[in-house]
Amino acid sequence: MSDRKRRKKNKLLGQRTRGAGNTKNRRGAGSRGGRGKAGSNKHKFHSVGRLKPIKYRLKSEKKGEAIAVGRLNEMLDILVAKGKAKKEGDKYTVDHKSGFEKILSQGIVTKKIVLRINASAKAIEKIIKAGGKFEYAKKNFKADDIKFSGDEGEEDLEFESVDGEVEEK
Numbered sequence: 299m300s301d302r303k304r305r306k307k308n309k310l311l312g313q314r315t316r317g318a319g320n321t322k323n324r325r326g327a328g329s330r331g332g333r334g335k336a337g338s339n340k341h342k343f344h345s346v347g348r349l350k351p352i353k354y355r356l357k358s359e360k361k362g363e364a365i366a367v368g369r370l371n372e373m374l375d376i377l378v379a380k381g382k383a384k385k386e387g388d389k390y391t392v393d394h395k396s397g398f399e400k401i402l403s404q405g406i407v408t409k410k411i412v413l414r415i416n417a418s419a420k421a422i423e424k425i426i427k428a429g430g431k432f433e434y435a436k437k438n439f440k441a442d443d444i445k446f447s448g449d450e451g452e453e454d455l456e457f458e459s460v461d462g463e464v465e466e467k
Contacts, residue, residue, distance in 0.1 A: 314403045365398045368405010389430070401425075 310316040318324045327333045331341055338346040365373075372441045374390045377383035384391040392398070393414035402411060403420035411430040413422070 310330075316421040358428055362394070362397050362399035364402055366402045366404035367407055367424055370398070370401060370411070371405060371407050371409055374411070 306317075315321055315323075323329055327336075333339050335342070335346050337343075370392065374383060374385075374392075377392070377396055378385045378390065382396045383393075389412050390412045391412045391414065392401075396415070398415060401415065401417035401421045403418050403424060407424045407428040407430070409430075410428060411425050413425055413430065413432050414434055414435055415430065416436060417425070425432060
């Protein structure tokens with residue numbers, strides 16, 4: 299037959315202090331320096347006093363998510379059905395109602411998208427190549443300044459051959 303374990307409370311019965319240390323501890327509010335905020339400008343100043351006031355902060359609005367441009371391309375018809383995006387002819391208009399905050403560049407774009415939310419530079423490049431537009435007031439951004447990959451003027455490059463003749467590519 300196994301031994302029955304005694305509870306800690308029962309083990310401490312019969313002892314003078316019952317786990318409280320000195321007999322003076324646990325006497326009353328004096329052991330904690332007064333009740334409540336007593337001593338907040340004296341001995342409890344560091345933890346309750348004016349140096350540590352209660353700070354109330356406004357909760358920020360719930361922000362949308364970031365989504366890859368390839369995933370957005372696949373979801374456009376679903377977003378139109380839910381009323382979160384608009385379709386005018388063959389162009390899809392995506393704005394803040396869609397629930398997305400930023401468009402990232404991963405994936406392939408096959409549909410014409412008119413973006414009215416923030417996007418990365420490569421995502422904007424892909425959307426414009428597919429025949430869409432970017433209509434978002436981005437700080438220090440000009441849509442005309444986008445350099446498409448592959449537009450680096452390769453015809454201007456010159457290479458020297460081993461013989462010393464210049465070859466153009």
